[in-house]
Amino acid sequence: MAQLWGGRFTKATDQMVYDFNASISFDKRLYKQDIEGSLAHVKMLAKQGILTEEERDAIIDGLNGILADVENGALSITSEYEDIHSFVEANLTARIGDAGKKLHTGRSRNDQVALDMRMYVRDAVKETDRLLKELLKVLYRIMEENTDTFMPGFTHLQKAQPVTLAHHIGAYFEMFKRDRSRLADLYKRMNYCPLGAGALAGTTYPLDRDYTAELLGFDGPTLNSMDSVSDRDYVIEYLSALSTIMMHLSRFSEEIILWNSNEYQFVEIDDAYSTGSSIMPQKKNPDIAELVRGKTGRVYASLMGMLTTMKGIPLAYNKDMQEDKEGTFDAIDTVNSCLPLFTGMLDTMKFNKDVMEASAKNGFTNATDVADYLVNHGVPFRDAHSISGRLVLRCIEENKALDDLTLDEFRSESSVFEEDIYDAISMKTCVEKRLTKGAPGEAAMREVLESYKEYLSGH
Numbered sequence: 017m018a019q020l021w022g023g024r025f026t027k028a029t030d031q032m033v034y035d036f037n038a039s040i041s042f043d044k045r046l047y048k049q050d051i052e053g054s055l056a057h058v059k060m061l062a063k064q065g066i067l068t069e070e071e072r073d074a075i076i077d078g079l080n081g082i083l084a085d086v087e088n089g090a091l092s093i094t095s096e097y098e099d100i101h102s103f104v105e106a107n108l109t110a111r112i113g114d115a116g117k118k119l120h121t122g123r124s125r126n127d128q129v130a131l132d133m134r135m136y137v138r139d140a141v142k143e144t145d146r147l148l149k150e151l152l153k154v155l156y157r158i159m160e161e162n163t164d165t166f167m168p169g170f171t172h173l174q175k176a177q178p179v180t181l182a183h184h185i186g187a188y189f190e191m192f193k194r195d196r197s198r199l200a201d202l203y204k205r206m207n208y209c210p211l212g213a214g215a216l217a218g219t220t221y222p223l224d225r226d227y228t229a230e231l232l233g234f235d236g237p238t239l240n241s242m243d244s245v246s247d248r249d250y251v252i253e254y255l256s257a258l259s260t261i262m263m264h265l266s267r268f269s270e271e272i273i274l275w276n277s278n279e280y281q282f283v284e285i286d287d288a289y290s291t292g293s294s295i296m297p298q299k300k301n302p303d304i305a306e307l308v309r310g311k312t313g314r315v316y317a318s319l320m321g322m323l324t325t326m327k328g329i330p331l332a333y334n335k336d337m338q339e340d341k342e343g344t345f346d347a348i349d350t351v352n353s354c355l356p357l358f359t360g361m362l363d364t365m366k367f368n369k370d371v372m373e374a375s376a377k378n379g380f381t382n383a384t385d386v387a388d389y390l391v392n393h394g395v396p397f398r399d400a401h402s403i404s405g406r407l408v409l410r411c412i413e414e415n416k417a418l419d420d421l422t423l424d425e426f427r428s429e430s431s432v433f434e435e436d437i438y439d440a441i442s443m444k445t446c447v448e449k450r451l452t453k454g455a456p457g458e459a460a461m462r463e464v465l466e467s468y469k470e471y472l473s474g475h
């Protein structure tokens with residue numbers, strides 16, 4: 017048992033208590049942030065005359081040595097230490113002697129862990145953002161190639177109106193673009209340095225908190241020491257953003273699973289991203305999409321867990337907050353592994369354009385356009401709606417598409433119909449006429465794609 021306290025205690029800690037209390041098994045992944053934070057702290061202490069330059073240099077060398085040895089495998093982080101902070105300090109003192117014991121001057125593990133976690137989350141946010149951008153690039157490519165690939169658009173999972181594949185994929189582009197802006201937004205809010213808050217009430221040493229904040233790439237120091245050690249809002253905001261990303265990935269997965277089914281056959285997932293069945297030889301299962309959809313639950317669980325952990329905590333630090341780590345790490349690992357897998361699956365997926373187009377033609381998705389044709393010829397919309405509805409009914413009975421009706425059949429419902437009805441309700445016209453901003457018409461879509469191109473080159 018290697019712990020940083022004990023002076024006031026008369027008995028050794030019970031082993032079960034020690035194990036229950038220890039966090040090394042999971043906070044060991046903060047080793048890099050812990051050492052970086054300590055390097056900045058010690059530079060500041062020397063600048064302020066609290067440590068000598070020799071002490072500073074010895075500590076810096078020692079810390080860099082520990083970092084290098086952990087990374088090259090010479091030093092492993094084992095459970096004989098209570099937490100990552102104890103591990104670093106014990107190893108430092110073992111390496112450089114008494115100077116190592118001065119590292120913790122003017123610092124508490126409370127501001128130390130607050131800093132480590134913030135820096136870890138900050139890096140994770142950047143990685144999530146990078147992975148989202150990779151996904152957006154693939155979406156952009158698919159859109160570029162499919163501005164005239166017709167498919168049915170659905171409401172209530174019923175064929176509604178024809179759209180294009182570019183338009184459908186573009187909906188996800190918007191979602192993941194918003195996800196990136198959520199990350200940028202929370203990053204801005206979280207990027208303040210809690211180091212120097214001490215246990216809760218700052219310290220009597222003349223620390224330069226602006227200096228450490230700057231050394232560590234923060235926009236400045238936090239402004240209330242009690243809040244600094246007990247704020248985990250940024251974890252909650254990040255988990256919430258991660259949950260939203262998973263919700264988006266899950267919706268997309270659900271569509272891909274449907275589209276990949278025998279009934280739809282809109283897409284074929286590449287062999288590299290599907291799996292077989294142990295009993296049914298014909299099967300090729302969309303496991304990756306299903307797992308992504310399934311893993312959404314554990315990311316939501318981390319958000320719920322964190323919100324619940326924080327809800328009853330009085331100021332300032334309480335040990336409950338040690339529970340901020342495992343769920344957060346799990347959510348980060350989950351999202352940051354789902355994203356590249358999903359991107360790869362999408363990038364290699366085959367779109368069966370003919371099947372999509374045939375499906376759009378079969379579902380009376382141009383019934384609105386029949387009604388619009390009548391409206392353009394002076395028929396009130398409500399009457400036009402019912403004329404078109406009767407034509408659809410007839411087509412259902414005769415098992416054909418609206419386009420298959422003869423002009424006489426059209427005219428049996430309204431004498432307004434002329435030969436140009438066929439052109440007016442062709443799939444091409446139906447989509448291309450939809451030119452409102454954000455609609456699937458090719459010209460409208462091209463404008464949006466232009467702005468996406470600029471967006472991807474800029475951020």
Ligand code: ARG
Pocket residue numbers: 039043099125126129333335337338339
């Ligand atoms: N392992 C602790 C955590 O993760 C570090 C801070 C401990 N502070 C304390 N006063 N016991 O929160």
